Amino acid sequence: MAFSATLSTEEDTAKITLSGELDAASAPAFRSEIEKAAQSQPKRLVLFLQDLEFMASAGLRVLIFAKQKMGADVELYAVAPQEGIRETLVKTGFDKSLIIVDNYAE
Amino acid sequence: MESLKVPGSLDSLGDITRYIKNAAQSAHLDERSTYRLRLAVDEIATNVIIHGYEEAGLEGYIELHTELTPEALTIHMDDTGVTYDPAQSLARSELFLSKEIDQRPIGGLGVFLAIQSVDRFSYCRHGGHNRNSFVVYRHSST
Secondary structure: OOOEEEEEEEOOEEEEEEEEEEOOOOHHHHHHHHHHHHOOOOOEEEEEEEEEEEEOHHHHHHHHHHHHHHOOOOEEEEEOOOHHHHHHHHHOOHHHOOEEEOOOOO | OOOEEEEOOHHHHHHHHHHHHHHHHHOOOOHHHHHHHHHHHHHHHHHHHHHHHHOOOOOOEEEEEEEEOOOEEEEEEEEOOOOOOHHHHHHHHHHHOOOOHHHOOOOOHHHHHHHHHOOEEEEEEEOOEEEEEEEEEOOOOO
16 A cells, blocks of 8 residues: 655644555655654654554654654654554564554544 | 566565565465565565665666475575675664664664564575575464
8 A cells, every 4th residue: 555644733743644554665755744844843743653554664764863853852652553563663662762552632 | 486576676665565465375374474574575675675786886686486385484585786694784783772762873673673573584695696585484373
């Protein structure tokens, strides 16, 4: 399934909804949404992952980029990652740097 | 099963994925093992394309071959890019897994994931070819 990343920004929170397959070929599209999101200097970045079916390490590198771009203090949420993606986040220790939740209250 | 030969470019990742999903289906792998095999092959193919071909200014192909036995599914991935031993890259990536993500050097993660995601992984260089092999035991799924 084709990758898509949709950004919305409210006050100090940037939200990006990801769907499809995030690999090295589609990662630049995600990275460019992160760059747009960083312009509003959000304190919190919420990634909605429910419809993301696959994520390779290219996606992890964009998460590193997000932290570097937005500052180490930005709160990074990963909402409802599918099993394989959750396993990748835990195995690589990314679960220590982002907050994994099943639901995100508005 | 038939082999697959695709150009060594990122545009080929979709074809590689379809090939792997078919192979996994033929081997009756469950969803989790299929995801993990696909991740492993995707990561190494990406490394071959970026480091083995593009950064080296080379062009070439990636070929995938499947071996299916009652015990295991094996995917062999051949390329003619520069010599690249994933295990050497892994040794570096393990050093920074404990660090906060924004303090990590970029790269190395893909190989770590690939090697962790299959039951057996091996690399060899033979006659101008790199061969990366991925083995998944068919009854190891728990």
